Amino acid sequence: MRPIQFHCLYVDLTNDISLELDVFPRNISFHFTNVSSLELAYGLIEQEYFEVIIFNGDNISEEEVKVISSIPRDTSIIVIANDYETIFDPHDLDNVILFTLKPINPEKLQNLLIRVLSKYVLPKVQHLNHFDFFPTGAEMTKISFNDIFYIEATGSSCNVFLLNQVILVKESITLLEERLPSKNFVRLHRSFIINAQKILRVSAKEIELNNAKKLPIGRSYRNKIGYISYLIDHLLV
Structure with a gap:
């Protein structure tokens, strides 16, 4: 069977959490893009489609909310922040699947990503003839x-x-x-x-x-x- 290929964008604004991708099934091919600024992230989002986008920041700024709001709802978004004291309300945006607080280690982040892929992404790419x-x-x-x-x-x-x-x-x-x-x-x-x-x-x-x-x-x-x-x-x- 031809591998299913996923594209993920990791917007790492604090450079404090690495992500290891080593436990996915053999029939999944994962292309991962890592950027460290909102400007680079916005440019990529305009040009490419990502099944999953992870935002890792200290607090969610108004500028970040604007970028998240511009993302097509077909994309599943994970947001990681320090606390809830933010102008960002994840319930206001349909495609924000998970909002999680720090501290979070690479293993937990990888497990969150697997959960999102299993629940939200994989069902979209199964062959549909219904x-x-x-x-x-x-x-x-x-x-x-x-x-x-x-x-x-x-x-x-x-x-x-x-x-x-x-x-x-x-x-x-x-x-x-x-x-x-x-x-x-x-x-x-x-x-x-x-x-x-x-x-x-x-x-x-x-x-x-x-x-x-x-x-x-x-x-x-x-x-x-x-x-x-x-x-x-x-x-x-």
Whole structure:
């Protein structure tokens, strides 16, 4: 079986905790990037997709909160700090999976990382060829995930575009985004979700699907271009 490759960013602002990666299963390949400044971290986050990002700091500053808030929610975040006396509330950010206090040794940090991978990351990258039932009025309609090209919001409902059919689903695009497998589906605009398996071309401002449909990438969603490229390179081959 081809190894599953994960990408992790360790933002080590205090240089007081090392991380040893030596206990992962043989079918997992782990690429680890270590940076020591927020500026370097922000630059990498804009360009690349990371399944897990670890922030290690003394206290969580306003600048760090801004960086964390800008990270796509598909990423699982671990935050390590000295105390709770901080402007940062981990409950305000959906993708902050763990908030832990120091002291923490390398072994405990590694165990936390393994826990995050097992609970939040591995389920996303399993092969998905499934379906779900969606409300389409007074009935529920079965839709295969693989049949979906893209989804367009229409007020509180959505049009789900298949190859030769459009189905009106009585759910908001936010609810659909939560229900669909994140390995396949990416929100690239406040009005559009695309099936990454249907991508033909990607540019800085739009995506073309293999049914010739071109969709815009919203300005606030352009930090997901790295994630889309990652899916194409690592998961959709």
